[in-house]
Amino acid sequence: MEFFSTPKDIVITSHQNPDGDAYGSSFGLQSVLTNLGHNAVVISPTDHAAYIGWLPGVEGVINFEGKDQPKAIKLIQKADAIFCLDFSALNRIKEMEVHIRVSRAVKVLVDHHQEPEDFADYVFWNEKAAATCELLYLMCEELGWEDKIDKDAAICLYTGILTDTGSFKFDATTADIHRIAGKLIEKGIRPSKIHRTLFDNQSVDRLKFLGFALNERLHYLPEYRLAYFKFSQADLKQFNSQKGDTEGIVNYGLGIEGVIFSAIFVEMEDMVKMSFRSVDDFSVSEFARENFNGGGHKNAAGGRSFETLDAVEKKFLNLLPIYKEQLLAQPA
Known part of the structure; x- marks a missing residue:
């Protein structure tokens, strides 16, 4: 130039x-x-x-x-x-x-x-x-x-x-x-x-939060080959969560055998922030764009909603039957 x-x-x-x-x-x-x-x-x-x-x-x-x-x-x-x-x-x-x-x-x-x-x-x-x-x-x-x-x-x-x-x-x-x-x-x-x-430079609070996430906030739905996490502001406050502490947690869902779609929902002060990850040909970018005011990449996307955390979770779960055939069709 x-x-x-x-x-x-x-x-x-x-x-x-x-x-x-x-x-x-x-x-x-x-x-x-x-x-x-x-x-x-x-x-x-x-x-x-x-x-x-x-x-x-x-x-x-x-x-x-x-x-x-x-x-x-x-x-x-x-x-x-x-x-x-x-x-x-x-x-x-x-x-x-x-x-x-x-x-x-x-x-x-x-x-x-x-x-x-x-x-x-x-x-x-x-x-x-x-x-x-x-x-x-x-x-x-x-x-x-x-x-x-x-x-x-x-x-x-x-x-x-x-x-x-x-x-x-x-x-x-x-x-x-x-x-x-x-x-x-x-x-x-x-x-x-x-x-x-x-x-490899995490705080003790963040490691405890990760343990809490995997033990208490991981939801596994094998019938959809899906896992998701859901965190309220109270959850974040309990572990003195800082900006970035939820980063990467969504990827743990894909570590479960057979899971090809993982999501995380985090309650912020003014909205619910979410991230989606997938493998193979299931496009989380399309999923986020069509349903949660988001977008990104085929296998990594984000979204947001101004509804309550519980309302977002309910909407997400109600959407799954629509995508079930597509999710089950992905390679094992």
Whole structure:
């Protein structure tokens, strides 16, 4: 892109409640753009969970919901370019949506979710990609920016790939993902350290919460080849649950022999947040989009509802007979 051949003021943002791929891509790109001579800042729609708070660059992030919102709005207004990472629709950035939508900055979308909204000037999108961090690395290759990926950027990009591939076990894990991971390792990163920091660094409260989830809140419905978890605000408060503590729990449902669909329902202050996971050809993205105001990927999606937790659970259970034939038809 000729546009980026001279220094620019650039805003980088990702979806609300950022995960490893959202922050990995954000701070990885910030490092690359800084090394290219640009003034790049990361603005997050919401605060982040502790498990990704160690990433290089996080200390400089601006939380749009925090005290620096006026500063964030000014940065958006003066930006020459805005990179939108790891989300396909502007409603995924909460209150930032209106400011990004009316901005006259050049907008660049880099994402791998289904059905991207048509708002960006440049789009680097592939729903078959395992992670936005994968796409960012490929974009850097195409633009000749690969040499600007330093060790900090490599740590961030590897983190996004590691988390969104489920430690290289999901179906989207390809030979090219391993090639990219190898290139990032050559930048001097330590994969074992990144893995330990992400997954072996939990609080005692979180481990007790996980035990509670598996013992008390796991529902197994073999007649649908399904498992699901349901957490009230009281459950979260009981274990001093922090942002991100429910992350990954939904995957435990798929660990049950024969289960091909797993769900989690979490009662928040203003809504019920849900995540869906599947294997093989059952599309949880379609399920979420058709029933719970959500979407995502074929085998990993999210949704939300403003009904009560019990009402959401009842709706979910009432939907299952409609999908039973499709669920039972999946390979064993």
